[in-house]
Amino acid sequence: MRAEIEGIVDEIKQGITLLRRHLDWDRSQARLAELNGFVEDPTLWNDPDRAQKIMRERTDLETRLTSIERLSRDLTDNVELIELGEMEDDETVITDAENALRALKDEIARLEVESLLAGEADGNDSYVEVNSGAGGTESQDWANMLLRMYTRWAEKRGHKVEILEMHDGEEAGIKSATIVVKGHNAYGWLKTESGVHRLVRISPYDSQARRHTSFASVWVYPVVDDSIDIQINESDCRIDTYRASGSGGQHINTTDSAVRITHLPTNIVVQCQSERSQHKNRATAWSMLRARLYERELEIREQKANAEAAGKTEIGWGHQIRSYVLQPYQLVKDLRTGQESTSPQDVLNGDLDAFMEAALAHRVHGKQPAEVADID
Template sequence: MRERDELDVAVKTVRALETGIADNVELIELGEAEGDEEIVRDAENALVELKNTARRTQIETLLSGEVDGNDCYVEIHSGAGGTESQDWANMLLRMYTRWAERRKMKVETIEMHDGEEAGIKSATILVKGHNAYGWMKTESGVHRLVRISPYDSAARRHTSFSSVWVYPVVDDSIDIEIREADLKIDTYRASGAGGQHVNTTDSAIRITHIPSGIIVACQQERSQHKNRATAMNMLKARLYEMELQKREEAAMAQSASKTDIGWGHQIRSYVLQPYQMVKDLRTGVESGQPSVVLDGDLDDFMEAALAQRVGVATDVAAEE
């Protein structure tokens, strides 16, 4: 049913593009015949929007990975730097939430640790929507912020770092063996909002997978049992994503044009002072409006990073 729905959306999108192009070309001809410049201008603007839609749709058709169509978890961790870094992590959390809302996706908070004064130390959200992982996977890496810190009484410029990790939700049809002996399970009291029960009982769960060193945590539910089930699903997803990454790196290594896609590397800089600029260090895509980008306008950056990844993967396939 999911595959049928995806195909239905693809067909409807193509038909809408065809209809939009035909209608606006006809409007331009009509406007020129009647000398109505406003009709011509509106139709031309509509064609530009259709072109952008066609470009986005073309890239989306390249989301053919095993789990590109799945929902995804997004983990955000503040780097060294105290309150400034924690505030930056919170800004990233807001940015991705706004991006998801723009695309009519749902966002659920799985786990969050507040900062001492402001911001967050870490957070995990679940993004639910069509091709959520396919789009979001290019956001994994280290994000750098340069600004005059509002938390510095001397108004000095600060550089802060936060890391983002994106991994897909995997369903029960994927068999991943996790041995109980490989797990260390801790319980603790949840922090932040959630009511008296959440904050006074050890309902939050932290699971450490000893062989891989992966740690997942969940404090979403009041029930320790439900939090454990969610954390196990997250661990399963992280282990599966690790295997996907190994396969991708093995394939990319065959290409001389391989780019560094390591999840732990800096991928983007957001400069608010002394000038205004957001620059993706992998693709070179820039924006002179960081406030707009931080409000969730990430499509240009995601499209370029995705096209680059797919382009390299295509080169590998051609050589094979």
């Protein structure tokens, strides 16, 4: 067996060992047996909420255990195929098995990152809010580009995206928008995207074709179900109704069906205009508020654990997490991890996995922020 392939085999073995350790193999197998016992109980569905929670946990745990077992089998099978190919001097068999091992290595690398998604709400669906910064049309167009970027990322993963509210810009783009991304581990992947994003480009709205810098903020928080108890006093909230804005025509409501709720103690504001019914929009807005308060509690816990300073930042210089430069050169750089791409168009078309993986590893392992120089 060639030295390169021997190295790959060693990496795969180490990866499988790490995955088993992270999953706590023996404990997970015992828990799966316990869950299977619950599933066989004919009274399980007397409590639908509990039943659904058990089924979700069982499916997730079974998938993880089965994946690791399959990886071990695939490793053994392909090593044996290489040995057989060498004995029979069959280059086709050897090449196919080597390619399979390379693919196995890539799959394990992806699973190692996914194993970091062990947070309390990482498996949940996710809300994504995008808000334009100062700068009028430039920033509003940039906010719209970010909204499209996250929508494309979600669609590539097979997730479902729904627009909950959107406020169009005066000339182009959006002032703000909120979407919900529905899919496995949606919040776990998206949570590191919260922060200020900076764009540098030649403005299409500047008749003198000058270079402009624009800012927009992204705020990500998990969708929470009724099993999570979040206490909200209605007396602490101000509820406003207004006429929904949109692209015009028949889609614009003629009644005040859109709902905005302000939680006065925290100054958290949520709004929904996706439905024509004020009642439905109100219910969705309450769910969004519960999710924001839950996300706030998770953030406080993490900040305490990491001894980090609390507080949201303003949308502007010195607070960005990522810069996207389209002119005079092509570069996207994450200022927390140093992750780069020289193909901004691919990133803006939803190619975000490398940035998310790097930020997730940085966040989970508690590494100090990389000393990354800002870019103009």
